[in-house]
Amino acid sequence: MSIPHSPKISVALCTHNGARFLREQVRSICLQTLPPVEIVLSDDASTDGSVDVVRAAVAECAAERPEYPVALRIFENRPALRVVKNFEQAIGVCTSELIALSDQDDIWLPERLEQMVPLFESDPNLLLLHTDARLVDAERRDIGDTLFHALEVTPSEIERIHGGNAFEVFLRRNLVTGATTVFRRSLLEHALPLPVEWVHDEWLGIIASAIGRVELLEQPLIDYRQHQSNQIGARRDTFAGKVRKALASRGNTHVERAFKAELLLARLEQLGGRVAPQILDKVRSKIEHQRFRAALPASRIARCLPIFREAMTGRYDKFGRGFRGVVRDLFESV
Incomplete structure (x- = not known):
């Protein structure tokens, strides 16, 4: 096999008791x-031998294809760092120009990186690229759905991202799933440290979209397992589920969203001229909207x-799900 010259790629693999699926995942990488x-393996206090499984799988692949060895660097966290800081540790020590995020239980299609990397080569402004995924069960059986369908990604959202307006989309809601994501290491200069109030992938996505270009590929390039141990999964709400959400208590949802937007504004303000004034204005308007929703009377x-x-x-x-948000604010309990 002849592998063309391309930017070097690091994989940030975060684990926590994922031994059941790790061999298959690591081999696919x-x-x-x-x-x-x-x-770069950052393991969060696993007790099931996850680290040994990864080490053995990497060695197995090196024996099968010695001409293309993959270096393995291991960090074992005790106590656990939790998801966001675990990924922060892993990506922070990656050395390559491009960094791919990896969960512990998915499977990459063989040509995943070969299809994604050329987009970075052809567009110097591209900071982050994510894709769709096929949803499978624990035994990797196709469950007849895709990630974008489960997230109810609309043609309008896809068109706006393709058109260079990902920030507006992500200010409404996150569409970036870390397991499908590759980004430039240069993004870390602006994205680190990761705030624990944000999920790592949504933070990387919105920071990238504020200072550069984010793109998506509509074809599934990984099998994304859905099982009981998922820390973050992808399941499309049923109509009954949407009704339950509309009538449920709002709790601190809007207070938390306002605070997240405040954290985003503070970070973007720190970046100075890298961020257009209109981007900052949109975040300020988002904060006002979330504060309004948080203060609605009982x-x-x-x-x-x-x-x-x-x-x-x-x-x-602009900042929510439109009419769905209106209905929820009218009917939810306090």
Whole structure:
């Protein structure tokens, strides 16, 4: 096999008691048609031999394909760092120009990296690239769905990302799933440290979209396992589930979203001229919208007029799920 010259790739693999699936995952990484040069394993206090499984799988692949060895660097965390800081540790020590994120239980299609890397080579402004995924069960049986379908990704959202407007999309909701993501190491200069209030992939995605270009590929390039041990999965809500959410208590949801937006604004302000003024204005408007939703009165009747006025500003569409958000604010309990 002849592998063309391409930017070097590091894989940030984070694990926690994932021994059941790790051999298959690691083999799918090491045996890529365009293999990475290193795997950085950050293990969060596993007790099931996860680290040994990864070490053995890497050695197994090296014996099968010695001409393309993949270096393995291991960090074992005790106590556990938890998901966000575990990924922060892994990506922070990756050495290659491109970094691919990896969960512990998925399977990469053989040509995944070979299909993704050329987009970075052809576009110097591309900071982050993510893809769709095929959803499979624990035994890797196709469950007849894709990640983008489960997330209810719309043609309009895809078109806007293709058109260079990913920031506007991500300010409404995150569409970046870490397991499908490759990004430039240069992004870390602006994205680290990762705030624990944000999931690592959504933070990397929105920072990248604020200072550069984010793109997506619509074809599934990994098998994304859905099983009971998923820390973060992908399941499309049923109609009944959406109704339950609309009537459920809002709790601290909007307070937390406002705080997350405040953290984002603070980071973007620190980046100075890298961030366009209109980007900052959009985040400030997002904060106002979330504060409005957090302060709605307990009485459903008393909410009607202020919600109508807020809807007329267009901010439910800009920063949420539009009419769905209006309905939820009208009917949810407090």
